[in-house]
Amino acid sequence: MGGRNQTQVVEFVFLGFSGIPNSHIYLFLPFLAIYLVTVLGNLMIFTLIQLDPSLQSPMYYFLSHLSCLDICISSVTVPKILVNFLYQRQTITYNQCLAQMFFLMSFTGTEAELLAVMAYDRYAAICKPLHYSHLMNTKVCTILAFATWVWGFLNAALHTALSSKVHFCGVNQIHHIFCDIPPLMKISCNDVHMNQLATHITSLFMGVAPFLFTILSYIFILSSVLKIHSTTGKRKAFSTCASHLTVVIIYFGNGFLNYSQPGAGYSLETDTLISTMYCIITPMLNPLIYSLRNKEVKGALKKVLESQRKVYTGSHKQ
Incomplete structure (x- = not known):
């Protein structure tokens, strides 16, 4: 973070919220509610x-990591947004900006890889049931x-x-509404060719x-499920994948919209909406998807x- 000595900023x-008059009045409570729902x-x-x-199986072991990541992603962005709403100043210091970008990229990148692991x-x-206990033992997980x-x-x-x-x-x-690579590169005044090259290369990995690996995994899964003669067996196989596939579509869909913008860019309002969906709404939806569909x-x-009701009832009877 020594770059601070090299810039006047x-x-x-x-x-991001400049197009909404009195945004601190109208958006504080909705963002607070979203954050509380996400964390809880x-x-x-x-x-x-x-x-x-x-729930002590590889699928739920990885789901526990996904839940931790969703809490972390939301906590990197939303509390700062809420503080800015309270103080009515949409600002962040240079060092805080780099820290926010570091942790946001860490957690979102980890989640993309984790979703691919969950697909595997x-x-x-489904495709290797006889070898499953060996392929996904505790050490491997x-x-x-x-x-x-x-x-x-x-x-x-x-x-x-690099930033x-x-x-x-x-x-x-x-x-933008938080610190990220694309909006920072747009306001830079020196050559950022190396930053852009690194972004393009790492985005592939x-x-x-991870997205292509996930799609390939589900192609094999679909092929195996279609070979199942039992309707009950097919339904059970699809039900174990439905929640994860829904999360994958939402996460990667919003991710590609957020980072694969056209050269001219979206309007500020559209960009704010996409960023909100990607880093704020998606972490809230994941537990709802898994709890409602699983x-x-x-x-x-x-x-x-x-069990809590029995404990509560028993304590009152005494």
């Missing part, structure tokens, strides 16, 4: 997986989860290091490759609520 101003929903999923013996887990469970986190942080460290060398020459207005998660939640 000490803070940035976000323009993902925390519920994580806690259920840790407590319920029926479903492939192994731990290594895969650890690798996704390390890969995400290494990618973010590279981009943050710290960028000069802004006094221009500090970011057409952090976005395109019978095992709903069953575990029901057992926890019933």
